[in-house]
Amino acid sequence: MKRPWRVRLGSRSRAAGRLAEVWAAAWLMAKGYQVLGFRLKAGGGEIDLLARRGRTLALVEDKRRESPEAALESLLPDQRARLVKAGRTLVARRRGLQGLDLRLDLFAFAPGHWPRHFRGLIVEDERTV
Template sequence: MTAARQVRGAQARQSGRRAEVLAAAWLMLKGYRILGFRLATPLGEIDLLAQRGPVLAVIEVKQRARLEDALDAVTADQRARLRRAAAHIARSRHRLSPLTVRLDLMAMAPGRWPRHLRDAWQEGT
């Protein structure tokens, strides 16, 4: 791997972490309680895990140059992986098991307000 590629990768990871922190702050302002950041499960990683009332929100954070690109950035395979990881978390943490699991997207773009899409992908999409 070239040095330039390593630098770009490090910058992308740092930018992603900043986006996740901003997304978490935005969600807290909306009344969500953040339960975890970058949760690794055997079935995939969850960017943010949050609860609001009876809902357990599994939130994928995507930052792109344009909001439209962020909205289109999650593939069907990624959505399936998120669903499996969400089910694993809900099963493995007793107090979360009664909650309704929902997959959300936080789309981020420079100079734009974050866009929170609740239940961003219906089952099977």
């Protein structure tokens, strides 16, 4: 049985994560992206946000850490690979997404800093997928 303080901590973390996703979505829409989905599960991974602008399909992960750099460092190679695999699975399932260039992005949230959008951590154009 979970302790009450542990349940409260988990609830606060989930709420903070949801708020970060909303912030990231609003930021992307202001930049001209179309947000296609939140928390999409596919291919053994979960994509926080899926967004499209032109021929680019962005798999967007959001991280809250003590600094934007720490958030970037926390996205390890195995997690990056899982996210790209999940993105490929989504593209294969949805005909409307096929032929788009796939890109992994990160939104970093840190206390005392503006959110930072790291674009193109992994880029796969339609010819490499």
